[in-house]
Amino acid sequence: DTEVTQTPKHLVMGMTNKKSLKCEQHMGHRAMYWYKQKAKKPPELMFVYSYEKLSINESVPSRFSPECPNSSLLNLHLHALQPEDSALYLCASSQGDTSNQPQHFGDGTRLSIL
Amino acid sequence: AQSVTQPDIHITVSEGASLELRCNYSYGATPYLFWYVQSPGQGLQLLLKYFSGDTLVQGIKGFEAEFKRSQSSFNLRKPSVHWSDAAEYFCAVAPYNTDKLIFGTGTRLQVFP
Numbered sequence: 001d002t003e004v005t006q007t008p009k010h011l012v013m014g015m016t017n018k019k020s021l022k023c024e025q026h027m028g029h030r031a032m033y034w035y036k037q038k039a040k041k042p043p044e045l046m047f048v049y050s051y052e053k054l055s056i057n058e059s060v061p062s063r064f065s066p067e068c069p070n071s072s073l074l075n076l077h078l079h080a081l082q083p084e085d086s087a088l089y090l091c092a093s094s095q096g097d098t099s100n101q102p103q104h105f106g107d108g109t110r111l112s113i114l
Numbered sequence: 115a116q117s118v119t120q121p122d123i124h125i126t127v128s129e130g131a132s133l134e135l136r137c138n139y140s141y142g143a144t145p146y147l148f149w150y151v152q153s154p155g156q157g158l159q160l161l162l163k164y165f166s167g168d169t170l171v172q173g174i175k176g177f178e179a180e181f182k183r184s185q186s187s188f189n190l191r192k193p194s195v196h197w198s199d200a201a202e203y204f205c206a207v208a209p210y211n212t213d214k215l216i217f218g219t220g221t222r223l224q225v226f227p
Contacts, residue, residue: 042217100146105157
């Protein structure tokens with residue numbers, strides 16, 4: 001069982017749809033992350049929130065919009081996605097913004113763009 | 115630039131055999147080092163981590179890893195592999211004072227009965 005919960009587990013959407021991915025953790029972690037993972041590839045960092053503020057945006061297209069409503073929740077709003085955006089989207093959290101704290105991952109949302 | 119190399123894309127072993135997965139990193143100082151495992155359709159699970167101190171670290175599921183500064187390596191080992199160990203294994207480094215994890219390309223482990 002993972003301590004980072006992601007919903008939904010699967011999502012199929014058209015290129016004109018708007019949807020959101022959700023991530024929740026109750027470990028008291030203050031840093032949260034979004035990753036994109038294509039098949040047979042390592043995860044690629046998209047965004048980092050540290051103490052509820054966006055600290056890293058890895059030049060992600062604006063059709064992906066992150067939101068951190070509080071320290072336990074992280075959302076990723078999706079709009080006008082492209083077929084190449086189909087991937088596994090992973091959320092992770094860690095205790096803080098120091099690099100010696102391991103990241104804990106959720107099981108991901110499998111996203112398919114039609 | 116920091117980088118992580120996992121030279122073996124795919125490894126096949128028999129159940130009960132020993133295992134070593136290789137990981138080399140390129141970084142100016144000693145980074146923080148991690149091994150993660152990913153089963154199909156799931157997220158990444160932390161196996162073990164190295165920050166400092168004893169260079170042989172023990173992890174979950176019977177795995178261990180040895181940090182060798184002279185070789186810039188952090189190889190993962192298991193003395194006897196179980197069929198349930200079949201998965202993708204990622205080595206990762208976290209450069210000091212950053213939020214980023216730099217992943218290797220992964221090694222897919224296949225286990226035959």
